[in-house]
Amino acid sequence: MIHTVSPIGYLRSCFKEKFAIPRQPQLAPAARGVLELLPPFDQPQAVEGLEQVSHVWLLFLFHQTLEDAPRLRVRPPRLGGNRMVGVFATRATHRPNGIGQSVVRLDAVAPGRLEVSGIDLLDGTPILDIKPYVPYADLRADAHNAMAEDAPTALPVEWLPEVLAQAHQEAERLQQPLVELIEQCLAQDPRPAYQTPSPERRYGTRLWDVDVRWHYPAPGRIRVLQVLRAG
Numbered sequence: 001m002i003h004t005v006s007p008i009g010y011l012r013s014c015f016k017e018k019f020a021i022p023r024q025p026q027l028a029p030a031a032r033g034v035l036e037l038l039p040p041f042d043q044p045q046a047v048e049g050l051e052q053v054s055h056v057w058l059l060f061l062f063h064q065t066l067e068d069a070p071r072l073r074v075r076p077p078r079l080g081g082n083r084m085v086g087v088f089a090t091r092a093t094h095r096p097n098g099i100g101q102s103v104v105r106l107d108a109v110a111p112g113r114l115e116v117s118g119i120d121l122l123d124g125t126p127i128l129d130i131k132p133y134v135p136y137a138d139l140r141a142d143a144h145n146a147m148a149e150d151a152p153t154a155l156p157v158e159w160l161p162e163v164l165a166q167a168h169q170e171a172e173r174l175q176q177p178l179v180e181l182i183e184q185c186l187a188q189d190p191r192p193a194y195q196t197p198s199p200e201r202r203y204g205t206r207l208w209d210v211d212v213r214w215h216y217p218a219p220g221r222i223r224v225l226q227v228l229r230a231g
């Protein structure tokens with residue numbers, strides 16, 4: 001059976017590039033976005049009652065990694081990026097139907113517009129459905145996952161003093177928690193685990209309209225080198 005699905009809305013996200021987006025939701029509470037609902041879901045009736053809910057599940061399309069050939073095994077970054085496991089044992093983006101799911105915080109509800117945070121979704125992600133988080137059913141105290149038992153260890157993020165001052169200025173302009181966002185994303189160490197970067201190698205991504213550059217001055221250290229409004 002082939003069933004066609006269509007987006008109920010699109011997420012406007014702080015993440016303008018895939019690189020450095022946390023690998024799961026809630027790892028960067030400062031990661032914010034706005035879900036803009038499409039007609040007819042932009043009517044007040046569609047979100048009636050949602051103000052009673054603190055978190056929602058977003059079901060979405062990994063629209064930037066859709067592919068035709070199904071993969072049976074993938075290399076999750078969590079396992080170092082060089083060990084293969086069955087696709088259904090992972091949350092990899094390359095998967096049948098390209099469907100993702102994330103629990104995010106619901107910060108504000110208005111007709112046609114949901115403000116969310118703790119997201120791990122790229123700007124422009126098509127959203128297929130929204131469901132309320134139901135703590136008694138979704139929070140499993142007895143759950144375990146030996147491949148990903150705990151959140152990854154966070155790296156302490158270092159700043160050049162003038163770069164931190166620049167980041168505070170950009171945060172003020174954007175009216176967004178940009179310094180926290182940079183720290184929470186870089187603390188996850190976005191680089192592929194199999195790369196051992198030299199201190200000269202520069203990495204970068206775009207958050208909101210700001211280009212962020214960093215490097216690894218020594219193993220286990222990460223330092224922000226540049227925070228510049230994109231030209």
Ligand code: SAM
Pocket residue numbers: 018019020021022023024025061062063064065091092093099100101102103120121122124125126
């Ligand atoms: N929490 C979701 C899940 O379990 O289905 C996503 C997990 S997936 C490992 C998270 C990664 O997906 C992010 O780090 C980002 O690089 C990537 N990503 C986010 N939105 C995407 C999109 N719209 N298209 C392709 N990749 C995306």
